[in-house]
Amino acid sequence: MKYGTFKMVSAIAIVAANGALAESHVTPEAEVLHYWTSGGEAKSVAVLQEEFAENGGTWTDMPVAGGGGDAAGTALRARVLSGNAPTAAQIKGPSIQEWYQEGVLADISDVAEENNWSELLPASIASHMKCDGTWCAVPVNVHRVDWIWANTEILAANDIEMPTTWEEFNAAADTLQAAGIIPLAHGGQAWQDATVFETVVLGLGGPEFYQQALVDLDPEALGSDTMVAVFDQMRTLRGYVDDNFSGRDWNLATAMVMNGEAAFQIMGDWAKGEFLAAGQEPGVDFTCASTPGDGFLYNVDSFAMFEVDGEAKQAGQELLAELVMGPSFQEVFNMNKGSIPARTDVALDGFDSCAQTSASDMASTSDGGSLLPSYAHGMALFGAQAGAITDVVTAHFNSDMSSEDAVQMLTDAVANSM
Numbered sequence: 419m420k421y422g423t424f425k426m427v428s429a430i431a432i433v434a435a436n437g438a439l440a441e442s443h444v445t446p447e448a449e450v451l452h453y454w455t456s457g458g459e460a461k462s463v464a465v466l467q468e469e470f471a472e473n474g475g476t477w478t479d480m481p482v483a484g485g486g487g488d489a490a491g492t493a494l495r496a497r498v499l500s501g502n503a504p505t506a507a508q509i510k511g512p513s514i515q516e517w518y519q520e521g522v523l524a525d526i527s528d529v530a531e532e533n534n535w536s537e538l539l540p541a542s543i544a545s546h547m548k549c550d551g552t553w554c555a556v557p558v559n560v561h562r563v564d565w566i567w568a569n570t571e572i573l574a575a576n577d578i579e580m581p582t583t584w585e586e587f588n589a590a591a592d593t594l595q596a597a598g599i600i601p602l603a604h605g606g607q608a609w610q611d612a613t614v615f616e617t618v619v620l621g622l623g624g625p626e627f628y629q630q631a632l633v634d635l636d637p638e639a640l641g642s643d644t645m646v647a648v649f650d651q652m653r654t655l656r657g658y659v660d661d662n663f664s665g666r667d668w669n670l671a672t673a674m675v676m677n678g679e680a681a682f683q684i685m686g687d688w689a690k691g692e693f694l695a696a697g698q699e700p701g702v703d704f705t706c707a708s709t710p711g712d713g714f715l716y717n718v719d720s721f722a723m724f725e726v727d728g729e730a731k732q733a734g735q736e737l738l739a740e741l742v743m744g745p746s747f748q749e750v751f752n753m754n755k756g757s758i759p760a761r762t763d764v765a766l767d768g769f770d771s772c773a774q775t776s777a778s779d780m781a782s783t784s785d786g787g788s789l790l791p792s793y794a795h796g797m798a799l800f801g802a803q804a805g806a807i808t809d810v811v812t813a814h815f816n817s818d819m820s821s822e823d824a825v826q827m828l829t830d831a832v833a834n835s836m
Contacts, residue, residue, distance in 0.1 A: 446475040448734035450721070451497070452508040453490040455483045456669040458691025462755040469741050475734055480504060487796070488609075498522055503724035505735050509555065511546060511797040514722050518549035524723040527553045529739045538743070538761045540784065543718055546797070555722040556742045559757035562776045563686040563715040563792045564617045567672070567693070568705045572599060572681045580707040584621055584651055587682075587710060591658045594681050601658035603680035605666035611815045612794035612808040614684045618651050621711030625788035628713065632793040635803060635836075641829040649814055649821035656815055675704065684709060686717055686795070690756030690772055699770075706772040714783035717795035718760065806835035 448470065454463045460481075467477045482490035487508065494507050503522060517523055530536070530553035536544060539557065547555045566587075568580060576597055581587035591601035604610060620628045623644045630639035639645065660680070663671075672692040674680040683689060693704050700706055708714075721742060723735050741747050748759040753769060758777045766774050783789040791797035793804055810831050814824040 444730040444733055446470075446473070446734035446737045447478070447728075447730040448475060448505040448738045449478040449480055449731075450506050450508075450738070451480040451482065451490060451494055451504040452721075453482050453484055453487045454508070455481050456667075456692065458669075458695040458754065458756060459688065461695055462691065462751050465751050465754060466738075466741065466747060469744075469747055470738065473737055473741065475737050498724070503726060505726055505731055506721040506723050506738055508719060509722040510718055510720050510795070511791065512800045513796055514546065514555050514720070515549060516800065517722055517724075518554055522725055523549060523554040524725050524735060525552045525554065526556070526723050526735065526739050529553070529736050530556075533740060533743060535743060538763060540760075540762060542784070542789065543760055546718060547720060555720045556739045557760035558719040558721065558742055559748075559752050559755060560760055560776075560780065561686045561688060561717040561719065561757045561795075562708075562780070563613060563717050563795060564620060564709040564711075564713070565685060565687050565689070565772075566707050566709050567675055567683045567685060567689050568707075569675050569678055569681055570701070570703055570705050572678060573705065576681075578681075580705055581710060582707075583710045584618070588654055591682075595658065600660045600674065600680040601682060602655060603671040603674035603683040604655075604659045604663050605668050605671045606659075606664035606816070607666070607668070608808050608812045609794060610668055610671075610685075611812045612804075613686065613792075614655060615648070615652060615811045616715060616792060616794045617684055617709040617711075618648050618655075619645075620713050620715060620790070621709055622648055622651060624711065625713040625783075625790060628715075628790055632807070633791065633798045635799070635832050637829055637833070640832055641825055645825050645828065646821045649824045652811070652815060653821065686792075687756045687772065687776060690770075691754060692756075694754070694756065694770075700772045706775070708779065712783075713788040713790055714779050715790055715792045716780070717792045717797055719757070802835045803832060806831040 452463060454460060470477045482493045484490065490508065497503055509517060543557055547553055547557055576593055578590045578593060581590055594601040616632060619632060627639060627644055630636040668685055669692050671683050672689045675683050676693060676696055676698060698704055726732060726735060745761060745764055748761050748764050752759050758773050766777055780789060793799050810824060810828045813819060
């Protein structure tokens with residue numbers, strides 16, 4: 419009897435001790451490195467910070483300006499090499515696998531499996547988030563890259579419809595230029611040049627050609643007459659850009675469309691976040707349409723999780739991963755950001771018409787085999803190959819180089835990067 423009583427008391431003591439440990443759990447901590455610094459982007463990431471705080475976490479923000487993410491990548495590498503990696507960093511596409519190969523990413527499979535990520539994500543998107551079968555990153559959204567944004571009032575005043583072919587775009591741009599209006603708002607930065615370039619590749623060559631040229635890096639496609647035509651169109655587009663485009667940030671180009679200084683911008687749907695943040699409405703103040711041609715170029719923002727020491731940071735990592743994939747954050751964040759949820763079960767009733775079009779097109783192109791990763795935004799290629807292409811695109815766009823010479827330079831540059 420005394421022995422049984424002792425066993426009971428001991429059991430109660432153990433339960434009480436475990437309860438005390440649970441009550442004194444560490445405060446989750448997360449230092450998050452990202453490059454969401456424009457108006458719409460900053461508003462979007464603030465949603466995640468607030469939700470993290472509401473769940474008892476302490477967030478340390480590490481924003482690094484630069485829409486293309488190059489500066490953030492440099493800052494991240496410095497942190498990792500110094501042995502002080504952040505909890506999570508905004509990374510995407512093959513770059514996730516490159517970091518994994520360096521042995522610095524954490525395994526968040528427990529969180530993923532507990533929350534059924536495999537059932538909630540399209541297989542193509544889930545594949546980017548896995549490293550040798552384990553989950554090492556979490557997707558935030560799906561951006562469409564191949565969009566044209568337009569000032570509705572300017573189009574109406576000049577009797578212009580949204581173009582559905584590049585010939586129609588050129589004709590509209592000629593009309594606008596004759597009227598003294600800047601046809602195309604553009605920022606002279608390498609990644610912006612690459613963004614326009616890949617939409618022209620898709621539009622003139624079609625999805626199969628895009629896959630061959632900018633995903634498979636097929637030499638025949640890279641050196642083809644179709645690619646010559648792509649550079650011809652890029653030269654034409656260069657003539658529609660104002661003289662002050664060099665170095666302009668993408669959101670300032672978006673502001674040109676919002677303010678009536680320019681008619682069109684070719685940019686991913688993060689540009690819509692700028693319009694929305696300024697109180698503008700799709701179909702009223704601005705118009706959205708896919709760039710000419712078939713297909714859908716996607717860019718998935720994601721957070722890769724790094725190996726960190728300490729219970730607080732590990733708890734913060736798990737909380738961050740769970741919240742990013744949570745239905746509430748996926749809905750609210752993407753409404754602010756201009757993108758659509760990575761989760762397939764989030765209702766789109768509250769989303770604007772541009773987002774609903776994007777979601778519909780993503781589903782149809784996925785079924786039709788023309789849902790394609792953006793090369794310009796780090797989803798299709800490793801850095802060396804993507805950089806080789808972009809260097810040629812920018813060199814051509816900012817010079818009098820012929821299209822034939824650009825194609826030769828392109829095939830050589832890709833071959834030398836392999």
